[in-house]
Amino acid sequence: MLDQLHRTTGQERRRRPRASALIAIPAEPALSYNRRPVTAFRKGMALSRIPPADLRWRVDPGRLVDEEATRTAHSATLDRLVNSLSQAVADNSPARGHIFVRGHAASDRGMLLKSGLESIRPPRRELHDYCLVHNFVYPDRPRLLRLPAGSGRKLRAALGEINRFIRDQLESALEARPIRNRLQALSDRSDAEMRRLTGPLEKKLKPHGLVLVREEVGQLVRLTVHVQQTGRVITQDDLANLVAKGQVSPEEFEQIRTVIRDAQPQIRKLTDAINKTWNHAHQLRGRLLRAETRRLLADLAQPVLRQFADPGVKEHIEAIIADVLEKRVDTPTAHLADPELLYSINLVHTAIDDGLNLVHEHAPTPRNLGGTIDPSWLENRRSVASFLGVRGGSLLTANGGFLVIDAEDLLENPRSISLLRNALTNGMIGIEPPPDNSSSPAISLRPEPIPIDARLILCGTQRHWQRLQQEYPEFIGLFAAPIDIPDSIPRDAAGVTWIAARLRDAAERVHSAPISDEAIAALVEQAARMGGRNRLSTRMGDLLTVLRTAAVLAGGPESDHVSAVHVHEAIDRMRPLRPVSSNPHFETSGFPARQHQLGQVHVCGLEPDGDRNYGQLIRIQASLAHAPDTRIAFEGADQAPGSEISIRIESALAHSMRMDKSIGLHALISCGSTSTGTAPRTGGALILGSVLALVSRLSDIPLRQDLAVIGSLDSDCRLTPVEGINARIEDCFQIAQQSQTSGSPGVIIPTIQREELMLRPELIQAVRNDLFQVYAAGNLSQVLEMLTGASPGHWRDGKFTADSMFDRARKRLTAA
Structure with missing residues (x-):
């Protein structure tokens, strides 16, 4: 059918x-x-x-007064927001006190949040600078220094002077006349002792036209017998060449070789004795240079240690001095890293004590939130990781204050949600290198975790809140009940004048032509159309779009102000007719x-x-x-x-x-x-x-x-x-x-x-x-x-x- x-x-x-x-x-x-x-x-x-007459609610432009009393349309919402923000900054636990501001993106969500943050007075709390330094024992585990707020830059500058001295002036300082004279005295005593040891053998060889020569080979001394011939000293190989040319007889050559063979046991004993003397002299030279280096560096470090009483600073300076004494005194240094790179500090976070710390993160990727590790320099065409390449993220920058993120942006980065959940729950952030990157550092660094003390403010809609509840319940558990920002207010006299005042303020920021009362009234009527029954929409983003378009339309030579005609034309352009x-x-x-x-x-x-x-x-x-x-x-x-x-x-x-x-x-x-x-x-x-x-x-x-x-x-x-x-x-x-x-x-x-x-x-x-x-x-x-x-x-x-x-x-x- x-x-x-x-x-x-x-x-x-x-x-x-x-x-x-x-x-x-x-x-x-x-x-x-x-x-x-x-x-x-x-x-x-x-x-x-x-x-x-009933087909359109109208506003009388002459009654749009701008009174301060009319700016309290959101007073109840603002009070709730300020109360939540005050409780958040007073809570010492990073796992609590986080806020979700729920409202339409075009509403007064941003304005109310800004007003609420300006209204609170953060409690006084101890702030810190966080620095990373090279770990001389475990180079892949940079050490963390926690300093009073504002001390990080001072420490970096002070250590920079010491590091530049090590690089540019230490060698010349060790060549000063008093040190040079002491080194020369050590050398002279060593030479005298070696001459005393070799004197008897030299006398024994002299009648045969032979000379005992001392040669330095690295850290060793070698004794060889040379031949004095025709007023000059030549080697045994040179003497063999003279025999071949007929300038020296074979009999004479054989007699010389016999003498040399007979002297070999004594030469070996003398070589051992001379090497002991030589090594002892070299050790004395090293001790002298290291003692002078330690004295010089200790004198330079003393003001720094007096200024920074932190044990970590003292430990780091002592580690620098120990590394210099081990690797940069009386040894080649061309293959070593620049002291300013190796001995410096990386100021990962600087605390600013000038009121409420507020950070807006518009791209909440794991790298931007948690930080990353970049290659510090190139060595043999290969990127090398260093503690200097560690970069803190916005979560660390917001320490002591608030980190504001749009929920829409955060939901596009699921790894960021996991990072925030772990960091806020544990009160620590571990900075890691970026994964699977062709330019990733050659060494996988794992810096010491850094304490965080930031409160998170998420701004989103009801849809965002529900999605977070469904997909990330553990993360949403960090937040208290959301603060709802209404996207409309009652369509009464207070609401009308409040919207009008907001629009006038916005017109000044847009730097448009002067705007008439009739144009403001037309915009308020558009807010009534958007708001619904007896309501005025507070989606200022949409109203500002109309205002900007109207300002552009009023920019022609025939207009000297924004009129209601321009506003109506802007509204029509935003919603063109369809055939x-x-x-x-x-x-x-x-x-x-x-x-x-x-x-x-x-x-x-x-x-x-x-x-x-x-x-x-x-x-x-x-x-x-x-x-x-x-x-x-x-x-x-x-x-x-x-x-x-x-x-x-x-x-x-x-x-x-x-x-x-x-x-x-x-x-x-x-x-x-x-x-x-x-x-x-x-x-x-x-x-x-x-x-x-x-x-x-x-x-x-x-x-x-x-x-x-x-x-x-x-x-x-x-x-x-x-x-x-x-x-x-x-x-x-x-x-x-x-x-x-x-x-x-x-x-x-x-x-x-x-x-x-x-x-x-x-x-x-x-x-x-x-x-x-x-x-x-x-x-x-x-x-x-x-x-x-x-x-x-x-x-x-x-x-x-x-x-x-x-x-x-x-x-x-x-x-x-």
Whole structure:
């Protein structure tokens, strides 16, 4: 049977349907439809019509006073925020006191947070500078120095002087005359002792023309016998060459070699004795140089040690002196690192004691939050890691204060959430090198963890809070209950003047042309449109966008100030009009002319387009058949509606017709947009339109087509509010204009949303000229009365008014 319904509905879209072709219920005798007098209907429509003055809430520019008393619209929220911030800074545990400020990004979230932070007075607490220094025992584990606030730079400067002395002046200082004289005396005594040892052998060799020569080979001394020939001393190899040339006889050469061989045992003993003497002299030289070096460095370090009583500083200076004495005294130093690099300090964090420490991190990556380790220098074309490459992150920078992060940015970095959770829980941050990087340091450093004492402030929306709760429950456990920032305030005199004052302040910051009171009033009216019923939006980001655009428009040569015209034009540019496009499923598109159709109604849904929403005119048609159970099918929507939609439609029909049992109806609901080619979305508009079309089909009473219905239905068949009421009305008006609809088309809206109306001036003028109308209805019966021109019927004594719409529909359902 449903297949037959599909075929029937397909034919309906190709030609104007007949009422008898749409209903598969056995024909009944025609019922006369007793309409009430036209004058009464027109009177009811007039009462339901919303007058032009009520279509837009207006602000009197002359009453926008700028009083300080009007700047307290958020006083209660600000008090809660200040109280939470004060408790946070007073709490000494880094695992507690963290704050989540919950509100829309364009709201006053940032302004209130700034005001709250300016209002608190942080308690006095001990602040520290944190420095990393080279660990001479375990080079891959840099040591941490904790100094009083402001001492880090002083220590770095003091050590810098010592390090430059070691690099540039130590060698020349050890060559001073007193030290040089003492070294020369040591050398002279060593030479005298060695001459005393070698004297007897030299006398023994001299008659044979032989000379004992002392040669230094590294740390050793070697004795060799040379030959004195023709007034000069030559080696034994040179003497062999002379023999080969015939200048020395072989006999003479052999006698010399015999003497040398006989002297070898004595030469070996003398070599050992001389090496002992030589080494002893060298040791004495090293002791002297190291003693002088220690004295020089100790004199330089003494003022530093007096200034910095920290044991870690003393230990580091002693380690520097020990390393210099071991590696840089009386030994080559070309292969060693620059003393300014090796012996310096890395000031990872400097505490600033000038009020509340506030850090905003706009890119909360693990590197930016926790810090990183960069290569310090190149050695043999290879990057070398050093403690100097350790960089602290914003979490360390915020020590003693607050770190502010946007939750949207943080959720894009899951590793950052884990880093924050561990660091805030433990009160320590361990800085690590970046993972999997081709330029990563050759040595994997693990600096000593650094204490942190920062409070985290996350700014986000309800969606961000829920996502953190679901995905990171341990992290969200660090926060107290979120502080909610409302995105609207009451639309009263205080709220109006407060918004106006904020806008004037913003205009000064934008450096725009002078802004008129009328322009401020237009912006306040835009805040009312954004805020909803009796509310003013505090999404200053959106209002500032309008203000900036208006300022640009006012920048031409014909304008010397920002006017209300510029503001309205800026608003129009932010939401450009869309042309009406045809739908191939319908013969006509746009807003229909004034006529009546059976089982067909027009509603206005909401169609998203990027960051904007547009009203979408939707034509809904109903065809039906009687059956023992209820089954409602749909076609034309963007996705198949679920069973919940069918149940709500059935419930609304049963409630409106006072039926306790199942209505037993097979129906096909066909829908499509007449203003765009986009399939309608399922929702409240589809439910309301389906109920209206089904009642029309069941009662065999056509509905007026030039009125689009806006709203949804609750379980008691009352019209309920919908999102974007102003956009829906304005887009229906635009569609009617572009379609050049004759007569006086209009819309029917929920009565409860009358106070939300903030319609464009051109639409209000069209209402004044009777070219467009806006009606208000409170329930389904009132909507049907406007669409048919007669009351749908009243329930009395167990039945509806005879021959009324509900009476005819109910009889049709109970006929089988």
